[in-house]
Amino acid sequence: MRVTVLTGGATAERAVAFASAAQMVAALRSRGHDVHVVDTTRGPLSAADETQLLSGTIGTEVPDTAALEEAERRLLADGLAELPVVQRADVLCLALHGGTGEGGTLQAILDVVGVPYTGSGALGSALAMDKDLSKRLFRAAGVPVPAWFMTPVAPEDVTTALGWPVIVKPSKQGSTVGLTLVKNAKGLDAAVALAAGYDDEVMVEQFIPGRELTVGVLGDVPLPVGEIIPKHELFDYECKYTPGMSEEIFPAKLDTTLTRQLQELALTAHRALKLGGYSRIDFRLSPDGDIFCLEANTLPGMTRVSLLPKAAQAAGIEFPELCERICRLAREQDGRRGG
Secondary structure, three states, rough: EEEEEEOOHHHHOHHHHHHHHHHHHHHHHHOOOEEEEEEOOOOOOOOHHHHHHHHOOOOOOOOOOHHHHHHHHHHHHHHHHHHHHHHHHOOEEEOOOOHHOOOHHHHHHHHHHHHOOOOOHHHHHHHHHOOOHHHHHHHHHHOOOOOEEEOOHHHHHHHHHHOOEEEEEEEEOOOOOEEEEEEEEHHHHHHHHHHOHHHHHEEEEEEOEEEEEEEEEEOEEEEEOEEEEOOHHHHHOOHHHHOOEEEOOOOOOOOOHHHHHHHHHHHHHHOOOOOOEEEEEEEEEEOOOOOEEEEEEEOOOOOOHHHHHHHHHOOOHHHHHHHHHHHHHHHHOOOOOOO
């Protein structure tokens, strides 16, 4: 296949996108595919650019994106569809996280371009990126979710309806960027201000103690359930992307009934948002044994420490095969996307 990997982007997860792209490019080339790389803020990458940008390292600092946003707008509006590596591709492989690249905008443009692309369509991508809307759809489909408010919200309302602690996070962001665990009313304003720096809509969500679980979906089939045990109190940005900062167990040590229940809920969530290709659905299991769905990821991380590749490996699918399957799913589903 002729595969063009779209990566980078003007989001706080830009470094994660490059790290995902580094792994996917190497994997697809190892399977004999003709692979080119495009940064959605600067265009096609040369071999030297690839060496520099696709190092596979992420670090713990969230990048400043202000200078990149205008460049991405210009490329998406005027130049992306005209690039030969885009027009001639058999499939566009999206190694993007957050923002325009994951939230439906790029997908809508690519629908017009007419080249198959990996992941979900424009509608599903937009629904999953908006945590408020996705939680409403989960709840309507019978998938349990933590209680939540969208700001503005008064501390007394949190005390009465949610209880402390709470999670405060941007509504349309990923990789726990801008997320804070707030243990009392004194910390609420600062946490909301931090989240508001990444999105104009901020969610205040009931904190569910317990086990962190995740289920990947590949081609409408659930992968083995995984459990994440972070070194920090939360599975935060550092724990997600720093080797050794969390332990991931695939398959998770759960009884068969609970495993099947989580996989069924993951599929229900995937379908409720009209997702396609592949996704990762994250859950919490409370000490009382109650399951809560936290969110859906339409372009989950594909780095060396990412969860979806580990889930696939537990199902007997090695990373190069996983990348190839994702690309082939895009070609099979082209024209039949739910969104």
